[in-house]
Amino acid sequence: MMVLTLLSLAFANDFRVVGEGDTVESIAEPMADVDAAMIRALNKLEDGEQPIIGMLLQLPELDEHAHQTGYVIALTGTGTLTEPSAAASPLALGAELPAGSTVCTGTGSFATIRLAADGATGGHDDVSLLDDTCVSIRGLSTRPTSRSTTLDLGQGSLSVRAAESLGRMNIVTRDGITTGELGGFRVTLEEEASRTEALYAPVAILGAQTEREVPAGFGGRVSKGEKPTELTPLLPPGKPIRPANGSPLRRHDFAWTAVDRALGFRIEFSTAPDFSELVVVEEIGAVSWKPDFLALPQPARAWWWRISSIDRLGYVGIPSDEQQINEPLPTH
Amino acid sequence: MLALLAISTVLAATPHGDLHVGSGVGADGSGGVSAGGSVGVRVHPRVRIDLRGDAGLLPQYGAGVLLRPEIRYSPTEPRADWGRFDLVGGLGGRATTTGLGEVGFLGGALQVPFPGSRSWDLRVEGGYLFDHTGLGAATLSLGPVFDVRRRAPEVLPEPEPEPVIAVVPDPPPGSSIVTDLTDVEVWFPHPICRWMPLDQANELLATMDEADVQAVAPGHRSAWLNVRGATPLELQAVSKVGSLVVVTALGDQVEFNGHTVSVNEDGVLLLATEPGSVVVDIVGNGRRQSLDLIVAPEMTTWARASEPQTLHVTFPADSAVLSSRGRQRIREIAEAIGDARFKVEGSYSPEGNEEENRALAADRARAGQQALIEAGVPEERVEVILEPKKIESTDWRVLRAAVITPSGLSQ
Structure with a gap:
């Protein structure tokens, strides 16, 4: 059921990861333009039904929340860009990245992409991709009180830069979801698990209907179908x-x-x-x-x-x- | 006739010997099995003595144990391309339920490099057993052997020379660099080690009798100048310049695409050049190296020459006479001295009279010094140490040696 829901929303824009204690009503409450019934209808939930922890819930958008486009703001080496219903083309500095597009970096190549940006506050969510990394942009959205970016990490490793203003970043992997509101974390797809390192701000990792808060300075993993692991304190750097x-x-x-x-x-x-x-x-x-x-x-x-x-x-x-x-x- | 196929694995190997265990199965008319191991000590670069123990069941002799000292002799030096060949002989006894079994063994072993690895060998061993009945038996053992010793480094192919691009004009007398370019920076090597704009450079040059400097300008290739006067500076324009930094050692002579270039006195070559493949040849400190590099447009590329290596030339016990191989190795490093110097120090093993040993070490140092001079190294560039330091080592190759150290280590 959950897989079908995700597939049907492949090109939606604003997503919320359902955390522990979240209800449709609590999610709808701070948003002036959305109510619980709209969320239930969009996500095919029955009246009174609540979403499970870890579900990626689509939020309704009104016309003024124009669909955003990301941009490539730094590129070293080569990469590819695959837009919806188009063949892959070489990645270029300044390339536009609409929702649904996939960006891949080549071996020894690195890129930074700017995703949801808020013209009012000047805030923006930037993600740096290490080499041999592929991400698909599932959604970018800016609301009067928040903005959000949802990315599928297909391979490799990405680093979400610490945001100057509130911006929710959801990183979806084969294994689970990492979500944070202040950036400053890394997600890496390993063979058996997805690894999250919370560097400068807390994040949450979710898997198997379980949410685990990761404070800044800790790391955790989640494997497909399993609950997130115990947390590990990150080592300080060498001087x-x-x-x-x-x-x-x-x-x-x-x-x-x-x-x-x-x-x-x-x-x-x-x-x-x-x-x-x-x-x-x-x-x-x-x-x-x-x-x-x-x-x-x-x-x-x-x-x-x-x-x-x-x-x-x-x-x-x-x-x-x-x-x-x-x-x-x-x-x- | 008895044939044995055995797998043996060396657990640890050192320059002095190794410890290995083996197991095998016999194959003859009635079959047989055995398993065991051996320990060995290398007493000479070409001679190793092993003590081998096996337990097994052989149809001719029944159950029993074998204890056999073996001596292994390598007729040739180990080679990087196919390994080494050892002759193996042993004399020992096998106590069995039916009395004495094997009494002797003679054979050979071949260690060949294992593909794709520096440290695993494949060993094939054949031999012949004699026993009290007068019957012979052939053995064959085949197995991986772990060897911690490093193989000889691969020899790099000599590169094809590249066309000349560096231009160093002859300077007329004067005290400044004249140029029609405005944005020139001039590099003053050691001890100044600074880039400065042309006007400042000219002020400094006016205070100097002579200077080797390098000049660069945006979009232009580097040029080196020996400035003794008003040198008209000609820099060649290049569309997209790349920078190259090569870390060499003090005393190295450096050629860039076949032309001698000056390196800072701390051994760092800095230059701006057009993109493409370049060859930097480095000779000095007893080694010769060619770096094939790609300079990419608007990129800075750093490369480094290999570190100068200390040469140990070994001597037999109580001898200060160099072998022909030792002389050859000294000739090889002497031909690659560059602008460096060599220091020679002898060593001695601790057995015997201390005073005689120290005199022997001094003789070994003199032998190394003499060989360097005979190979063409000027006498004043060889420092010989006649008061040897006591060396704490058990490796006879360190203890019975003349140690030749190039002076120009880069760090």
């Missing part, structure tokens, strides 16, 4: 040691402090200090990285790098402060 912050990068030799219980580290490079323009991401099993080769696109200002710890369960922790490195040659 960058070299190269010196703000120096020209003449020797590509990076080092950071060891972290107790860390099994490895993730090093990320970006041409923007907020890491919306990722250019290289590597996982390393030591407290230094001295690759034979490194190639970075020449930036407008500088590059930034940061380090995160990886624990024995595979959770990637909160990143370190960003470190600036400059071009060794003047490029004006």
